[in-house]
Amino acid sequence: MNIRIVTADRVPWEDLDAVFGPGNPHGSNWASNNCRCQRFKVPGWMWRDSTLAERLAAQRAQARGGSGLVAYVDDEPAGWVAVEPRVAYPKLLTTRAPWTGRNEDRHDPDVWAVTCFVVRKGYRGRGLTYRLAEAAAEHARACGAKAVEGYSMLTRPGKVITWGELHVGAKQVFEEAGFREVHQPSARRVVMRKDF
Template structure:
């Protein structure tokens, strides 16, 4: 897989990965960034507009990070990674805070929040490569730590692709993150101090 930074110049590739229906298309990687209240009432077209603006920030804008993965030149995957402070949903959620005493305003901690793998490219292990690229992206931009908040299914439970957009523990572990807490029955907090 070849990795490239997601920019407005790659907008068509972003939308190719997200597809024309389903969770990634509907969300446009905005739910965790905007928070449930703002996201819930916003039409998908407006979410796409928000994302497009995030991919073309003015020089003084907060850091936005997302990467695209290409397989044989075709856009196949997406991963969002940015300072944890940019994700409104996590500020009011028990993920990642339950049982931890973290500074919610620490820009040095980055979060890998969202994966999307294009239909036709799933079940090939692309999430592993995307997670590793996200960690390296955060490292090169000065992150002091990287966290992920994967979902863990109950034994025998199938997880829909829409739920697994936050990742599963395997790709995070392969990228060097280790579990630091279990805020809910199905969610983990994984972290790598850089």
């Protein structure tokens, strides 16, 4: 499997759009196709206070700015990771969970965040999320970040995770990419961080 990962500003919009794929309310791409990795960016609650057209426009702008990476498998668009300065995610800065018990300047522009992974149907189960996490950390470092964080899901053997919830990435994905746990705000969420 030949994998290459590039910044979103270097790929045609059609390739990024293919990763998110057509969605339907019962399909595995429904949540990603509708959210478009704007969960921590849109004001209010994404479905009520913004339209799909607005979220698509926001993702296009995000991609044009190079704030995200697209993975290709054998020259086919197969995955995406959202990564950019943490301050670009206004809802993340005000969400209680990542900050409870932490004493840190959440508005520090030199700390980046990995907020979303999407792997296209047909390419799952091949370890692509692990490669995207590694690339996201390297991209943040290359862009001058002093650290990068992820807000991962803690998975447990035998426990079912509702589809769509794992878009933030599993703890082990970040561990394999060299992140360390800095905070566990709830039984299921773990803040992972890599300092440069």
